[in-house]
Amino acid sequence: MGGFLRGPTLWFTERAAVRRLFTEHRLGRRFAARFVAGDTLEDATHVAGGLRASGIRTMLNHLGEEVASPAQAAAATDAYVRGLKRIHEHPELDADVSVKLTQLGLDDSSELCRENMERVLQAASGTLVMIDMESRHYVDRTIEMYLGLRDRFPKLGICLQAALHRTPEDAARIGGPDAIVRMCKGAYLEPPEAALQGRGEIRSAYARLAASLLAAGSVVHLATHDRRLVAGAEAFLHARGLARERYEFQMLYGIRRDLQAALVARGEPVRVYVPYGTEWYPYLTRRLAERPGNIWFFVSNALRRAG
Ligand SMILES: Cc1cc2nc3c(=O)[nH]c(=O)nc-3n(C[C@H](O)[C@H](O)[C@H](O)COP(=O)(O)OP(=O)(O)OC[C@H]3O[C@@H](n4cnc5c(N)ncnc54)[C@H](O)[C@@H]3O)c2cc1C
Known part of the structure; x- marks a missing residue:
């Protein structure tokens, strides 16, 4: 979390x-390339091939x-159908x-979004489709969409954000042997009424939620670069002898490659989120x-080159 500097x-x-x-x-584009595979599906496939060669x-x-x-939602749906075909x-x-x-059109209507989601899930034919979690305004609709589809499409999962006050209740509602849940801290700037703000309390909430989801029988994707959470999770998983099919460590492309490699070396399942496409600025x-x-690193480099 960016702490008090996140808002500014x-x-x-x-x-x-x-x-x-x-x-x-x-x-600027070169800087973004640290976090984004490239503009095209070919770029993403290339990056995925390189990571696979190192066990990721x-x-x-x-x-x-x-x-x-x-029309934009339909175009995004088409892009996912192409991506799944490539996979x-x-x-x-x-x-x-x-x-x-x-x-996929949630701001337009839930119906439009559901139709597009079904098109993606049909094209997936058994490949896992995860739903990212966006800011708090979308959490109810995202969970409803997930619960409405998961009986027909069991290879569907959802992300939950540890920082939100509501998440323990959401996890209790969603968790169970049918659930595939990605646990993350939460990437959006949320007010204190909606979300925990301190690093320590978010970390504790994350650990509690991941443990309770695992205890409920869910498959849990541990999406974090936090060394302490990763170490704690490894100890927890091994102490309980949980099978590798029940969990996965997940990180973002370009972040903490050292930790990714260390987990692979210890035989842990690791998956990296690889974003691609031209709409990379909000990400x-x-x-x-x-x-x-990161930003001061970029600005100081830009100034040095300009100077
Ligand atoms: C696979 C995956 C999927 C995600 N999906 C979602 C989602 O659907 N919805 C959502 O809200 N959030 C999502 N996130 C983002 C997440 O919520 C956090 O914002 C993000 O992972 C940073 O938190 P952290 O747990 O890594 O811990 P932090 O305490 O933020 O970071 C731990 C360490 O990781 C490194 N690090 C972390 N972030 C950066 C960075 N940006 N640049 C350089 N180093 C960094 C630093 O070394 C830092 O000390 C996802 C994250 C991952 C890994």
Whole structure:
């Protein structure tokens, strides 16, 4: 979490001039390449192949969110159908996908989004489809969508955010042997009424939620780069002798490669979230806000080159 600098960093990255600095300048695009596989599905496949060669599975995410029109939602759906076709052509990659419901038309209507989601799930034919969790305004609708579809499509999973006060109740409702749940801390700036703010309390909530989901029989994806959480989870999983099919460690492309490699070396299942596509700016702003040091690194480099 970016702590108290998260708000100012997001404010900064939302300025039009800053957005242009990143999206229109070579240096900005090069900086984004640290976190994004590239503009195309070919780029994502290439990155997935490289990671697979080092023992890491992937989860492809075609970037985009909060789309404004049904036509854009249909285009995003098509992109996922193409991505799934590519995954089926390359079973050696052992890749799956992760989608955002606002990319598939949730802001337009739940019906439109459900139709698009069904199209993705049919194209998946057994490949896991995960649903990303977006800001608190979308949590109810995201959970309803997931619960409405999972009986017909058992290879469907959902992300829950440890920081939100509501998540223990959501986890109790969702958890169980049928559930595939990604546990993350939460990437969105949320107010104290809705979410825990301190690093320590979010970490504790994360550990409690992951343990309770595992105890309920769910498959749990431990999505974090937090060394302490990873170490705690490993100890917990091994003490209980949980089978490898019940969990997976997950990280984001470009972040904590050392930790990814260390987990692989210890024989743990690791999957990396690989975002691709041209709509990378909102994703980048969340990565910058998690670690404001990233932004100062970028700005100081840009100034050095300009100077
Ligand atoms: C696979 C995956 C899927 C995710 N899906 C969602 C989702 O659907 N919804 C959602 O709200 N959030 C999602 N997230 C993001 C998550 O909520 C956190 O915002 C993010 O993972 C940072 O929290 P952390 O647990 O890594 O811990 P932190 O305490 O933030 O980070 C731990 C360490 O990881 C490194 N690190 C973390 N972030 C960065 C960064 N941006 N740049 C450089 N180093 C960094 C640093 O070394 C840091 O000390 C996902 C994360 C992962 C790994």
